[in-house]
Amino acid sequence: MGTQRNPNINEASQNHQTMKNLADYQILVTGGNGAIGCNLVRKLLDLSAKVTVLDDFSQGKKKNLATKKNLMIIRGDIASKKILSKVFSCHYDYVFHLAARFANELSVKDPLEDLRVNVQGTLQTLFHSAKNKVDRFLYTSSSSIYGPQNNNLCKENSIPHPSTPYAASKLSAEHYCHAISELYDLDYTIVRLSNSYGPYDPPGRYRNVIPNFFQAAIQKKDLVITGTGKETRDFTYVDDCVNGIILAATSKRAKNDTFNLGTGKETKMLNLAKLILQRTKSRSNIVFKPRRSFDHIKNRKMDISKAKKLLGYTPSTDLQTGLQSTYDWFVSRK
Ligand SMILES: NC(=O)c1ccc[n+]([C@@H]2O[C@H](COP(=O)([O-])OP(=O)(O)OC[C@H]3O[C@@H](n4cnc5c(N)ncnc54)[C@H](O)[C@@H]3O)[C@@H](O)[C@H]2O)c1
Numbered sequence: 294m295g296t297q298r299n300p301n302i303n304e305a306s307q308n309h310q311t312m313k314n315l316a317d318y319q320i321l322v323t324g325g326n327g328a329i330g331c332n333l334v335r336k337l338l339d340l341s342a343k344v345t346v347l348d349d350f351s352q353g354k355k356k357n358l359a360t361k362k363n364l365m366i367i368r369g370d371i372a373s374k375k376i377l378s379k380v381f382s383c384h385y386d387y388v389f390h391l392a393a394r395f396a397n398e399l400s401v402k403d404p405l406e407d408l409r410v411n412v413q414g415t416l417q418t419l420f421h422s423a424k425n426k427v428d429r430f431l432y433t434s435s436s437s438i439y440g441p442q443n444n445n446l447c448k449e450n451s452i453p454h455p456s457t458p459y460a461a462s463k464l465s466a467e468h469y470c471h472a473i474s475e476l477y478d479l480d481y482t483i484v485r486l487s488n489s490y491g492p493y494d495p496p497g498r499y500r501n502v503i504p505n506f507f508q509a510a511i512q513k514k515d516l517v518i519t520g521t522g523k524e525t526r527d528f529t530y531v532d533d534c535v536n537g538i539i540l541a542a543t544s545k546r547a548k549n550d551t552f553n554l555g556t557g558k559e560t561k562m563l564n565l566a567k568l569i570l571q572r573t574k575s576r577s578n579i580v581f582k583p584r585r586s587f588d589h590i591k592n593r594k595m596d597i598s599k600a601k602k603l604l605g606y607t608p609s610t611d612l613q614t615g616l617q618s619t620y621d622w623f624v625s626r627k
Contacts, residue, residue: 312536313543316341321385321427323347323371323418324392328494328501329433329486331357332531333389333538338363340539347371347380348392357493371414381421387542388422389431390415393463396499397437397587400459411462416469423477430470430481431542436527436555436595438464438485445525445559445592449485449551449599456589467551474549482547484538487555487595491531491615492622503528503616506566507623510575520584522563525592527555530615533608540604547604555595556608568612572620 320337324330325346337344338361346358346366358366369376371392393411394400400407415432422430439447440454455461470481494501496508509516518524537554541547566579600606610618 312340312539314340315543318342318386319345319384320387320389321345321347321380322389322391324390325366326350326357327352327391327395328491329489329531329534329538330389330391331493332491333391333535334358334364336532336535336539345380345383345385347376352395353495370410371418372409374417377417377421381425384427385422385425386428387431388418388425388427388429389433389538389542390418391433392418393433394459397457397459398585399499400457400462401587404458404462407458407462411459412465412469415466416473419469419473419479419481420477423473423479428480429542429548430474430479431538432466432470432481432483433538434467434483434485434551435460435463436485436487436553436593437590438467439593441589442593446594446596447485447553448596449553457587471549480548482541482544482549483551484541484554484600485551485595486534487527487529487553487593489529489531489534491619494531494619502526502562502565503569503619504623506569507573507620510569510573510577511623513575513577515578515580516566516569517580517582518562518566519582519588520562520591522561522566522579522581523591524562524588525559525594526562527558527593527595528560528565528612528615529555529608530610530612530618533610537600537604537606537608540606541600544604550603552600552604552606553595553597554600554606554608555597557595557597558612559592559594560612565612568616572616 326348437460438453440456490503496504
């Protein structure tokens with residue numbers, strides 16, 4: 294369970310110099326066992342914070358975090374008042390709210406469960422955070438809230454067009470952040486993440502394209518692209534996401550504001566598949582299938598100029614390096 298890191302990962306993505314000193318800060322991370330959450334927790338512990346994780350392990354029974362001093366892991370549902378009362382029995386300086394039911398496909402199958410976890414669960418966590426007088430509530434929203442945009446470029450002030458239940462639930466929870474902040478004077482920051490990838494992101498039916506391509510390539514199965522391969526996404530290495538999340542939560546300039554976190558660069562799905570075949574030296578085929586009913590977004594590019602300017606956010610891991618690090622983790626995991 295040790296952290297797998299490629300030594301080639303750009304130093305800037307790992308240094309702490311621009312980060313606030315979090316020594317002895319009490320931090321709650323919901324969804325802290327997840328793909329982004331466990332990387333965030335490791336970074337917070339590196340920054341000497343005291344971290345409590347609340348996770349129901351619904352996205353994987355396996356613990357992604359080893360037992361550590363300054364880390365407490367509580368298993369439970371964010372939508373349960375009883376669990377939240379227990380978790381919030383001490384004071385937190387920051388709450389990083391990442392727990393969510395993930396994936397557009399799953400949300401199409403069961404939108405009510407999405408609503409329960411992503412909206413009701415967020416609302417309960419907001420209430421408790423306000424009562425707890427936390428310094429900042431950080432909410433991880435998603436680029437999916439933008440839906441189809443005219444020029445594919447997503448800016449924070451673009452009008453959102455959520456086109457799946459997941460996207461609708463993520464946007465709805467953003468609105469609750471504003472509302473609870475107004476009502477109870479809770480400071481919050483929203484980050485809209487684009488497609489994150491890296492160590493601890495497992496493959497699976499409802500999971501992300503990069504681990505699923507790696508799994509298929511390693512197992513000599515077809516890499517299936519739903520579409521023409523010209524579709525694009527902004528793939529962001531998890532360390533860059535984590536740095537952006539911490540900068541946003543701890544920056545005074547980010548109070549009650551919303552930021553895109555991505556790389557600002559688009560990658561075509563076909564290029565991604567080819568890079569993964571090269572990296573794994575796999576002879577798997579790339580096959581094309583029709584787009585799925587919920588694949589409304591052909592191309593997406595994040596405008597990250599606001600986070601760069603106000604937070605000093607600088608994504609620094611290029612796709613080749615990030616994929617190598619992801620592959621190293623993939624082959625080393627048990
Ligand atoms: N990964 C991405 O590309 C991406 C992109 C945009 C936004 N996001 C957002 O970032 C956050 C983290 O994403 P991730 O990729 O780490 O997802 P993930 O699925 O790997 O992690 C989510 C974690 O939340 C936990 N969880 C789910 N339901 C819960 C519940 N009811 N109570 C407690 N815990 C619960 C899961 O067990 C899991 O560990 C999510 O809010 C997601 O919507 C992720």
